[in-house]
Amino acid sequence: MANQIYIGVDLGGTNIKVGICDENGQLLHTYEGPTKVEDGAEAVLGRIADYVRKIVDDSDFTWDQVAGIGAGLAGFLDIPEGIVKFSPNLGWNNVQAKKILEEKLGKTVKIDNDANVAALGEAWSGAGAGIKNVVCYTLGTGVGGGIIIDSHIYQGSGGMAGELGHMSIVPDIEAINCGCGQVGCLETVSSATGIVRMANDAVERSEHTSLALLEKIAAKDVFDAAKQGDDVALRIVHRAAHYIGKSMASIAVVLNPQRFIIGGGVSKAGEILFTPIRETFLKFTPEQAREGVDIVPATLGNDAGVVGAAGLNLNH
Amino acid sequence: MANQIYIGVDLGGTNIKVGICDENGQLLHTYEGPTKVEDGAEAVLGRIADYVRKIVDDSDFTWDQVAGIGAGLAGFLDIPEGIVKFSPNLGWNNVQAKKILEEKLGKTVKIDNDANVAALGEAWSGAGAGIKNVVCYTLGTGVGGGIIIDSHIYQGSGGMAGELGHMSIVPDIEAINCGCGQVGCLETVSSATGIVRMANDAVERSEHTSLALLEKIAAKDVFDAAKQGDDVALRIVHRAAHYIGKSMASIAVVLNPQRFIIGGGVSKAGEILFTPIRETFLKFTPEQAREGVDIVPATLGNDAGVVGAAGLNLNH
Known part of the structure; x- marks a missing residue:
């Protein structure tokens, strides 16, 4: 045949x-x-x-x-x-x-x-080609995810595996409500929506930021301002990155994947996002669970x- | 044959x-x-x-x-x-x-x-008998764990899967160093060692607790005092339970297991530990990821x- x-x-x-x-x-x-x-x-x-x-x-x-x-x-x-x-x-x-x-x-x-x-x-032919155990994040309006074990999607018992955006990762003291009904979900800070919310909050508090000049703030504006050295934008980007890195640190000792892949619109921000994610991951993951583990951008796009x-x- | x-x-x-x-x-x-x-x-x-x-x-x-x-x-x-x-x-x-x-x-x-x-x-013949996807915690001197997927141990890429004690779960502001080299690991608060440390700290701070009368505090003493209504001991037990429950909430949306099993010496404390674990789990887990998921004590003991x-x- x-x-x-x-x-x-x-x-x-x-x-x-x-x-x-x-x-x-x-x-x-x-x-x-x-x-x-x-x-x-x-x-x-x-x-x-x-x-x-x-x-x-x-x-x-x-x-x-x-x-x-x-x-x-x-x-x-x-x-x-x-x-x-x-x-x-x-x-x-x-x-x-x-x-x-x-x-x-x-x-x-x-x-x-x-x-x-x-x-x-x-995992099949993109950033995880040739690797069997991969965890993918999709950073867009929300934060989605997928767990690939032995080159197959892992669904979990009720089909809820890989819902990474709803990891309860933000400490209670600074947590806000999530659309899912819980509090402190990763999605509340690390999605485009979360990033825009933090930027709007900063502007409302009259913080000194170039973002205050915009009529409507998009996540890309926050990354652009951060790249220009805007302190407030940088703090927001680092916060979004911090919690992604922390969630990966937990996943590293639960599932110990070989690679983390980050896709979705927000991931296009590039190194300004990936560098603090990697730094946080290194800081919070035991050496044996991060040995040989990398964090890379998705390559297949849409x-x-x-x-x-x-x-x-x-x-x- | x-x-x-x-x-x-x-x-x-x-x-x-x-x-x-x-x-x-x-x-x-x-x-x-x-x-x-x-x-x-x-x-x-x-x-x-x-x-x-x-x-x-x-x-x-x-x-x-x-x-x-x-x-x-x-x-x-x-x-x-x-x-x-x-x-x-x-x-x-x-x-x-x-x-x-x-x-x-x-x-x-x-x-x-x-x-x-x-x-x-x-998972085979204890508290998870008949269930294929189980996450087990062992609460002892440290916090260990094991991930059972499809009735088999899941090792992860580098054999580090299931090292639940090293999930970075304690917020930075209250995190202490872990023996693994990282900070804020679950083990620092939810192991026998962590519970005893919190009790000793409370006594050293001259907090009002019956534990101050003991020459040497063991984890069991803290649970016993909590059962007697000692506020300080209760707070320590709730803190240990809180972070176990939070770690389960994260695992529920990463792996979506059908059941969590808790074994090890500390688990013998019983409902005083299990009730706040379950409450925290319910609070931080989206409904779809906790539907039909239970948290039960191990049954095989040693x-x-x-x-x-x-x-x-x-x-x-």
Whole structure:
């Protein structure tokens, strides 16, 4: 039999991105089209099936070469059953995504949540290629994560493994409420939202910062100001980095992964973020648990989701 | 072939305990004798081999029924190679324990560290029987731990997984140095040593506590005083419990285990320790990550090590 290909679907609220990967996780083709959430689940799943067929038809591969199809999306999922229990951005409730797609496509379909899938993508052919035990952070509006053990996504008993943004890491004395209902979650300080909140608080307190001149502060503005030497911005960036580093120190003695990968929009800030993360990690991790462990930026960017979704059907 | 049996060895600095388990992890026979560390590694390994042969000879089982032998000990190990790199309490350096025992016994031998092995024992036939994903804490002089994923010990990339005592969990502002070289480790507050230190500090500060009347304070004294309503002792117990609960809250969103098991001498304190641990866990863990997750005492006591060591040769 000829080479097998793996199809990945990144199902977002605005666009559906479909990709073909080879057996090594190399992304060969992508196709992107609108989700049109307003049409409802059945129509959106039909659109996914159309895009999948189209990308294969337009390639040099045959349908028989498709080893499986995977889809990543945001929401609460029943992963083994392939059911989307609730997805706020798609507006779905109890949608049998796996079953419906399998009927439409006649191939095995697997679904998983977007942060897990991005982690698998990075582990397969991105910043974690060749490494079996990886922990990925996705720093965006929130803080997501994924745990890759032995090259597979680790779901945990209730599918909540890798929810790194909800590690209770901020000391009680300075903790604020998190959207999840708890207090002191990593996400409250180390997400774009958290960084912007800290910047707005500083401006409101009339602290001396160039950020006060902006009409609306974005996380990127805080990093830019920090790079210019703005003390307040630097303090905010260091605080965001500090708690990421501390959370990694804990994970290092719980799971002892070989590599931490950081992706998502916030990670594009670069060394101004990574240097204090690494410093904090070194400070709080016992030597044996940090030996040979590195902290690196994700490399696949927005493709991590498609690649990881394709990888859901791999059996190494 | 008749039923298989599994031999476990708990190699301590004072005694060697050997046990026979059946396929369900039930401990059928045990034999205990002195380690005599001063005789050196070769003699101690010879003694283990003698005890193993003796316990089988004295039983109704035959040597052919022995499926494998496992040993748990404290130290830095190369687990796949079965080498004791360094064991302070045995005084061993680079001892090829697995190889030597296999030569002496003609059976497969596996070694692992004592906290991992105790965790496996509890997961196999103790408080975690029937559950696949378990995190165990051992609260003694230090705080040890073990991660059981899919009924097997998870070692991590460098063998440092499950070193729960070194989670950096105490906020910087109140953190003290840990023996591991880091600051704010769980072990500094939640081990017997940590509890005694906090009690001594309180007495030294002339706080009003019944503990001041004791010549030498043990962890049990602190729990006893707390049970009598001593406010200072209660505060110390709550602090020790608080950080265990917080560490579990983090683990719940990293690994999402189904059950936390707490063993070791300190765990015998009972509800006065478990209640505040559970309260803290509930406070800091998102609902989805604590649904169906329980926190229970270990049930095998001192046998956990022998049972878990026997379980090292299981392939579920």
